[in-house]
Amino acid sequence: MTTSADDRLATAIAAIRTDLDLPAAFSASVELEAQRAVAANPLPYLDLTDVPFITIDPEGSTDLDQAVQIERLGEGYLVRYAIADVPAFVEPLGEIDAEARRRGQTFYAPDGRIPLHPTIISESAASLLPNEVRGAFVWQFSLDADGAVLSTELSRARIRSIRQLSYVEAQHEIDEGAGRDAGGPDITLMLLAEIGPARRALERVRGGASLSRPEQIVFSRDGHYTLERRSSLPVEEWNAQISLLTGMEAARIMIAGRVGILRTMPAPDADTVERFRLRTEALGHPWPESMPYGEYLASLDSNDPLQLAITHAAGSLFRGAGYTAFDGEVPEQVIQAAVAAPYAHTTAPLRRLVDRFTLVVCEALCAGETPPRWARDALPTLPKIMAASDSRASQLDNRSIAAIEAALLSDRIGDVFDASVISAKESRGVIQVIDPAVDAQCTGRLTPGERVRARLVEADIETGRVLFELVA
The missing domain is CATH 2.40.50.140 (Nucleic acid-binding proteins)
Structure with missing residues (x-):
């Protein structure tokens, strides 16, 4: 790109922010409330700082929502999954809460992210940064040898992550077999490489499916943007399986307690499925009648142009996702069809509004208590907030990439x-x-x-x- 193209691109990206009415800096009152919350934040009584948690995220991440630790439990596994304790820093109906509801989520623009919470919280006090004592919601799952859940617990605790790994670093250590016979975080990585495929196998059995498409990644340096197409690493999919496990258990707990908010998506209707099946035949890679669609999609190789075209055609099967809130009566539709089970967003409270409420509701239900009134009152408002926020995030992503593509090709x-x-x-x-x-x-x-x-x-x-x- 020429300097002129870079300047025009910067102007175009700024215009996208304006067109989408994306939020700017936090107000002074929000920042002041955040500073007071950080100064006053008491850590939970339960001390799990001796547990060797690690984080696995994209390179350079500072808003770290999750940390994981895995050990063997008989022939199965014990998985601890710590989620940032954002509710500890957000006063219900306060300034930060109101602003977070206006934003809905963190927005990722080419010229910088627009955080859901002030960075003193999202990139510091609540972020599960290495070698820092942090409050967290700690999920504890006992799994059998096949990765199926035997029991689930949830409690607030103080934790300390001992390593921050990028996906590339984590995949390298797994491939090298680091720490297979040693203690500490490397055991977590090696066991993740066992549990991830096991959970993926369970997903296929219950009829779940996911689309694995190469991502267009934006890289920025000194105001100059480039695009790179990248397929996900195996460790990303294995790590995602732990998040899916947590979301499924959160949904189960809320359904049993008859209060909460689910991430739902209807199954594709028969006509949509049949059209996709005919499409696979026309493209010369037919979907066998005896094979579940999740297993078929998992078999596709996105590096093959023919199969990549099928993957894009499969997008028709993944439509209608939304949020369903309930309190007192469980809705008729509780399934997220791609997961093939009830599911809830609960593992990214630093970056997504709804997760904060899911965590608070699940913690109360696991303790045998009624969820707080402020959380229950908010539930009916969240689907509309998240739908609007998701729409803006999607438009930001699509329009930004389109502008960068045009700039790369402009000359x-x-x-x-x-x-x-x-x-x-x-x-x-x-x-x-x-x-x-x-x-x-x-x-x-x-x-x-x-x-x-x-x-x-x-x-x-x-x-x-x-x-x-x-x-x-």
Whole structure:
């Protein structure tokens, strides 16, 4: 990108923030309340600082919501999963609470994140940073040898993470077999590599499914942006299984207690499933009648253009996700179809509003108590807040990437690129350019899954519009 393109991109990204009415800095009153909360925050009485928790997050993360520790328990496992104690810093109906409800979640823009809570909380006092004593909600799961849950406990405790690992570092240690016969955090990594696949197997048995698509990652340095396409590492999926386990147990607890908020998604209807099945046949990689759709999707290789096109077509099966709050009467629809079980968001309270309420409700129910009135009163308001926040986050992500894609290509009008066809309809479709990592509209008679050559005809930074045409 030329300097001029960089300047235009910075202007376009700033305009996206304005168009979406994204929040700016916290007010002085919010920051003051945060400072008072940090100064007054008492740590829980239960002391688990001798437990060797570790964190596994994207490189450079400072808002650390979760820490994990795993050990063997007979032929099974004992999993401790610590979640940042955000409620300890947020006075119900106070200034921070009101502002968090306005935001809904942390927004990740190319020019910097917009946090849900003041950074003195989210990146310091509540964050599970290494070698710092922190308050946390500690979930404790006893699992059998196959990874199935035998028992669940939840309590507030003080903890201390002893290592902060990136996904790349964690995967390297697992691949090297570090610490297989030693104590400490390396045992947690090696056992995670056992539990993750075991939980994934249970997911397939119950009919769960997930889409594994390469991500477009934005990298920024001195105001210059680049895109990289990256597939997730195995350790990311294994770590996600611990989060899924926690969310499923949180949902079970709230349903039993008849109060809470679930993350729900309807199962695809028969017509949608049949259309997808026909699509897989047309693309030459048919979905066997005897294979559950989650198992079929897990078998797809996103590095194969044909199978990548099928993965994108499978997006039609994952629609209608939302939040369902209840108090006194359990709703008829409690299933998150992709999980194939009741499920709740509960593991990211630093970055997502709803998780704070789930944690408080679950803690009370596990203690045999009635959840606090302030949390119950908030439950009916949360689905609308989260839907609006999710919509803004999605628009921010899509529009920002589109602007960056246009900037990367702005001085290459007329150039021809190698690409794969992701989807097609009539006389146009979507292609995935190999280099740079761009997805864009392309005109011409395209066939999903095929390799093509495409000429760039438009790249407008201000609108984010990028258009190619098929080269015969």
